[in-house]
Amino acid sequence: MSTELMPSSRARAALHQDPVGTLMEEVKLKPQYHPVLRPNGMINLSGALNSLMTDWMATYAEKEPLSMSECLSYGPLTGSQDLLEAAAGYFNRFFTPCEPIRAEHILAANGVTSLMDMVAWTLCDPGQGVLYLTPNFFMLDYNMTVRAGLTTIPVSTLDLSNPFGSNGLSELISALDMASSSALEDRGIECRVLFLCNPTNPQGRCYSPQTLEGLASCILSTSSQKNVHCLYGMSKDFNMGGLRMGFLVTRNPVIKAAASQAAWFTWLTVASDKFVTRFLQQLDVIQDYLDNYCSRLTEAYRRTTTALNKYKIPFQRADAVFAGQFAGCDRPGRFRLVYSQDSTVVELAIQRIGQALDTLSTGQ
Known part of the structure; x- marks a missing residue:
């Protein structure tokens, strides 16, 4: 039988x-x-x-078509050097980081969804917690839990006076502290990550710089940039979802090296690498x-x-x-x-x- x-x-x-x-x-x-x-x-x-x-975008793509014969072989696992340098130039031009981003700070992968799974695997052990503010990106919970086995801890902001501005920072920190303490005391869950979408999704609001700095220093209990890791994708701003291109930006070489070990599952296509490289090189x-x-x-x-x-x-x-x-x-x-x-x-x-x-x- x-x-x-x-x-x-x-x-x-x-x-x-x-x-x-x-x-x-x-x-x-x-x-x-x-x-x-x-x-x-x-x-x-x-x-x-x-x-x-x-x-x-259709006009742009048709003016500068790719040579597909150049896209048939394997490419670099986490993005070509040209791609990483172009991405660094783009971030420095349009995001004005406190210190310049360099190519060595960037890892490229096939989309932000893959990167969320990669970061969850890299930063946490199964069962550990991820704090996130709600309302939020509807796939966040799934992306963090389905393979990495994390526990998500949602923290509602609907009753907070202003979760985005500096005048509401203390109230926001109190809500996060309470959620983290409750998760540990009531459920034995250690919260290892605070996940933010900025601009927020679905509200479309930006956190003030003072709020972001306050969260980093008070929630992460550190001013070190090595504990802040950023994800960015080409799907939303540029409607390039079909190219599957996302970036992890981190100044922590150990975290980047560890994440790279999972990059065999997030390998970029050469076509995506070449198209996005060319686009990001043209800042004007x-x-x-x-x-x-x-x-x-x-x-x-x-x-x-x-x-x-x-x-x-x-x-x-x-x-x-x-x-x-x-x-x-x-x-x-x-x-x-x-x-x-x-x-x-x-x-x-x-x-x-x-x-x-x-x-x-x-x-x-």
């Missing part, structure tokens, strides 16, 4: 750990909106896609992209908020529709709305939401 071998216990647990992924796959099977072919089709405002600059071209993008994003935000006000849908200042439960939000009735796509389609979606809310309120 043959015996059917089942997946491992951790694999079986993962089958029920990602309701977002399951929902997203179901959504993809629904008839999608098209102004002519499917005017009543589904409009998906949940994904953090950025199609406002698709025409600009990037400046032109960002100037155009900021203008278009501002107009998209204006049209979106106008539509929300028209249909009397309350909203917070935001940049990025997912149910609040999928963003770690502990208040019902809150959603993430991504407006960085065709404004006419976004306005139609908001009209549909407004009509649905009217139907709910009137009971008709």
